[in-house]
Amino acid sequence: MLAELPFLLIQLMYTLVSADQEFHFNGFQSNNISLGGVAIITPNGLLKLTNSTFVAGQAFYSNSITFKNKDSLKNGTNSSLVYSFSTTFVFAIVPKYSQVSAHGMSFVIAPTKDLSAAAPSEYLGIFNPTSNGNASSHVFAVELDTFRNLQFQDINDNHVGIDINSLNSSVSRPAGYFDDVNEEFQNLTLPGGQIMQLWVEYSDLEKQINVTLAPIKIGKPKKPLLSLRYDLDKIINEEMYVGFSSTTGTLAFAAHYVLGWSFMVNGMARELELSKLPKLPRIGPKKKHIFLTIELPLILVIILLLTISGIVYYRWRKKKFAEVLEDWEIEYGPHRFKYKDLYVATEGFDDKELLGIGGFGRVYRGVLPVSKIEVAVKRDSHESRQGMREFIAEIVSIGRLRHRNIVQLLGYCRRKGELLLVYDYMPNGSLDRFLHNSPDIMLNWKQRLRVIKGVAAGLKYLHQDWDQVVIHRDVKASNVLLDIDMNARLGDFGLSRLYDHGTDTQTTHVVGTIGYLAPEHARTGKATTSTDVYSFGAFLLEVVCGRRPIDVRKEVLLVDQVCSLWNKGEIIQAVDHKLGVDYVVEEVELVLKLGLLCSCVDPNVRPSMQQVVQYLGGYEQLPELSDLSISQTGFTFENDTVDVLTTSTQSYSVVESFLSSGR
Ligand SMILES: *[C@@H]1O[C@H](CO)[C@@H](O)[C@H](O)[C@H]1NC(C)=O
Numbered sequence: 001m002l003a004e005l006p007f008l009l010i011q012l013m014y015t016l017v018s019a020d021q022e023f024h025f026n027g028f029q030s031n032n033i034s035l036g037g038v039a040i041i042t043p044n045g046l047l048k049l050t051n052s053t054f055v056a057g058q059a060f061y062s063n064s065i066t067f068k069n070k071d072s073l074k075n076g077t078n079s080s081l082v083y084s085f086s087t088t089f090v091f092a093i094v095p096k097y098s099q100v101s102a103h104g105m106s107f108v109i110a111p112t113k114d115l116s117a118a119a120p121s122e123y124l125g126i127f128n129p130t131s132n133g134n135a136s137s138h139v140f141a142v143e144l145d146t147f148r149n150l151q152f153q154d155i156n157d158n159h160v161g162i163d164i165n166s167l168n169s170s171v172s173r174p175a176g177y178f179d180d181v182n183e184e185f186q187n188l189t190l191p192g193g194q195i196m197q198l199w200v201e202y203s204d205l206e207k208q209i210n211v212t213l214a215p216i217k218i219g220k221p222k223k224p225l226l227s228l229r230y231d232l233d234k235i236i237n238e239e240m241y242v243g244f245s246s247t248t249g250t251l252a253f254a255a256h257y258v259l260g261w262s263f264m265v266n267g268m269a270r271e272l273e274l275s276k277l278p279k280l281p282r283i284g285p286k287k288k289h290i291f292l293t294i295e296l297p298l299i300l301v302i303i304l305l306l307t308i309s310g311i312v313y314y315r316w317r318k319k320k321f322a323e324v325l326e327d328w329e330i331e332y333g334p335h336r337f338k339y340k341d342l343y344v345a346t347e348g349f350d351d352k353e354l355l356g357i358g359g360f361g362r363v364y365r366g367v368l369p370v371s372k373i374e375v376a377v378k379r380d381s382h383e384s385r386q387g388m389r390e391f392i393a394e395i396v397s398i399g400r401l402r403h404r405n406i407v408q409l410l411g412y413c414r415r416k417g418e419l420l421l422v423y424d425y426m427p428n429g430s431l432d433r434f435l436h437n438s439p440d441i442m443l444n445w446k447q448r449l450r451v452i453k454g455v456a457a458g459l460k461y462l463h464q465d466w467d468q469v470v471i472h473r474d475v476k477a478s479n480v481l482l483d484i485d486m487n488a489r490l491g492d493f494g495l496s497r498l499y500d501h502g503t504d505t506q507t508t509h510v511v512g513t514i515g516y517l518a519p520e521h522a523r524t525g526k527a528t529t530s531t532d533v534y535s536f537g538a539f540l541l542e543v544v545c546g547r548r549p550i551d552v553r554k555e556v557l558l559v560d561q562v563c564s565l566w567n568k569g570e571i572i573q574a575v576d577h578k579l580g581v582d583y584v585v586e587e588v589e590l591v592l593k594l595g596l597l598c599s600c601v602d603p604n605v606r607p608s609m610q611q612v613v614q615y616l617g618g619y620e621q622l623p624e625l626s627d628l629s630i631s632q633t634g635f636t637f638e639n640d641t642v643d644v645l646t647t648s649t650q651s652y653s654v655v656e657s658f659l660s661s662g663r
């Protein structure tokens, strides 16, 4: 018990002596800190020593620190010693411009906390020309110098030095640290905006000062950056103030921050709690720098690109679906289709929707977006032609035609250099398909006769039963379409007019398709109801014989062949052999003879469609052909009025309207 007493007493004494000998700040509050110059404590607890050019800022712990034993001084002896002390602080030098900063900051032990007499800039706010190098100054400092002053023998613009009564450092080294692994030196840039930690230690026994620097969070390196043997007895008075000082230059400046600070006399300064330290301002000059030079331009460029692509897409879309709509078309509103709808309906005019390629361009199947009606869209890509207005008027007229044997025209759409016609969709395609090129499905006689009667009824409707006479101009098997019930429907009437674009100026305006073309039609270019009857005659022979009206390779006309068989009294031989014997002889003979009658060279001999329907229906007796002295068709294949054609299914065009008004 007694043995422990001295120990307890020493403890008690020590506690009393060191009452105000230890402190630590994890972030600052203004009530324990004396500020000088422009130094401030920010709301979040940062000690900000400087903020602009050519200023000085200081901050001291409010109370003085006792560095020496007062009792020993009273003794009148010089046995008094400066106590050991240690301090550590976390700081950041955030330059306005990248890595250029002046002048620096320092940890200071001074006799007074009022350093207003000190000079700014290179004097770091701790000396002036009189006090620098003056033994009566009693200043101990560790400088973090970011400017090279040759007058103070600075080694570079990024160094750490121990200053004793003088800015001519007793010892200095470039900023950096020795790593613990192999004591290799690692450079650090003080004015890099990086958060670092500095340790300053003094041992009264060894009379040694150690200074250690490290980036934050790696801990204190074992080997100090600076180590100086020096007895501070003469420098440090018994009562001293501890703190920081910082100055900036006239041009480049930096914000000098202290984030946390711990100090202790006679012991190791308490470790700072790094997680509790205040944060540096979020948009420090460096971050702002990156944001302004890289991120912001990048964002702007991206926004710009998005905007441009948006505009381009909008224009592309607008152009893609652009239509031509003139004032005079307004009244045809109900017959006008939106290009966009047709585009959607045909899946962008996809090839898999392609039904065929004919004399009038490509035909696509489609399903209208809202009504879900199946349609066929003819897309004719010819340049704008004369008489478009009249043509559209006629198209719209045609749209009013209603008959179960004609294909309903639903409407149209115009674009630059393009005309689109919309029809009812005929699922079973054209009659051509069932007659020629060894068809998968062959029509039997009953079906053929039904088709013939249907076409006759449709043509009669066009010629007679409407308030205007409509001349088809291109009656042929490939223009006869079959609906779901295999009813024949006449399509494409009048469309040959589409081709009056005037490029064939050398030839007379020719109509129809070779083999279906009446001789006088080819000669004069004028289409009449009886030229339609002639074509219908060729069509009759085609359907019954299962052959095209003209064999281009052999240069023979079907009508001539049937005619010569008839002359020999063997007209029945002309019937399609594929039918076998599955037909009614009388009906076949009737149709073939009617075909020949319609194919008469003399238009006056040809029956009207009204009569044709009568003959086919058996309501009227077909006149004897011999009485009409039918011989040859008189049509020469080589006649130059007919433009040179390679296939018999192509169509020609005419100039005059296919609608001849009145009757
Ligand atoms: C600062 O001062 C306050 C009261 O003014 C006190 O409670 C606190 O302990 C002091 N902090 C330090 C580190 O001295």
Ligand SMILES: *[C@@H]1O[C@H](CO)[C@@H](O)[C@H](O)[C@H]1NC(C)=O
Pocket: 038, 039, 040, 051, 052
């Ligand atoms: C710098 O700090 C001082 C004192 O806090 C203030 O008066 C001054 O406006 C500040 N200057 C700048 C540029 O922030």
Ligand SMILES: *[C@@H]1O[C@H](CO)[C@@H](O)[C@H](O)[C@H]1NC(C)=O
Pocket: 072, 075, 077, 079
């Ligand atoms: C201080 O002086 C007292 C008497 O005045 C003496 O007893 C003591 O030993 C002295 N201490 C030292 C360290 O000299």
Ligand SMILES: *[C@@H]1O[C@H](CO)[C@@H](O)[C@H](O)[C@H]1NC(C)=O
Pocket: 076, 077, 078
């Ligand atoms: C004690 O130191 C002072 C200077 O600090 C000196 O003048 C004095 O002579 C010294 N006294 C002794 C006893 O060494």
Ligand SMILES: *[C@@H]1O[C@H](CO)[C@@H](O)[C@H](O)[C@H]1NC(C)=O
Pocket: 130, 131, 134, 135, 136, 137
């Ligand atoms: C040293 O400082 C003292 C007081 O501050 C002053 O009187 C003296 O002239 C200075 N010495 C020099 C050489 O400047």
Ligand SMILES: *[C@@H]1O[C@H](CO)[C@@H](O)[C@H](O)[C@H]1NC(C)=O
Pocket: 132, 133, 134, 150, 151, 152, 153, 166, 167, 168
């Ligand atoms: C600092 O060093 C410079 C250059 O060697 C010298 O001229 C000056 O006198 C020194 N100042 C002090 C206070 O030692």
Ligand SMILES: *[C@@H]1O[C@H](CO)[C@@H](O)[C@H](O)[C@H]1NC(C)=O
Pocket: 185, 186, 187
């Ligand atoms: C450290 O800095 C010095 C002087 O600027 C340079 O010579 C050396 O290469 C640097 N070392 C490393 C590891 O960057």
Ligand SMILES: *[C@@H]1O[C@H](CO)[C@@H](O)[C@H](O)[C@H]1NC(C)=O
Pocket: 201, 202, 203, 206, 208, 209, 210, 222, 223, 224, 227
């Ligand atoms: C200073 O550093 C040296 C070398 O690491 C060490 O031996 C010494 O004890 C240190 N002194 C202080 C006061 O930390």
Ligand SMILES: *[C@@H]1O[C@H](CO)[C@@H](O)[C@H](O)[C@H]1NC(C)=O
Pocket: 427, 428, 441, 483, 484, 485, 486
């Ligand atoms: C005609 O079309 C209908 C409906 O698509 C179909 O069921 C029928 O098989 C077709 N007939 C022929 C001969 O293709």
Ligand SMILES: *[C@@H]1O[C@H](CO)[C@@H](O)[C@H](O)[C@H]1NC(C)=O
Pocket: 523, 634, 636, 639, 640, 641
């Ligand atoms: C074409 O034939 C007709 C008679 O069929 C004839 O009048 C006309 O001159 C012929 N055309 C040419 C260019 O030979």
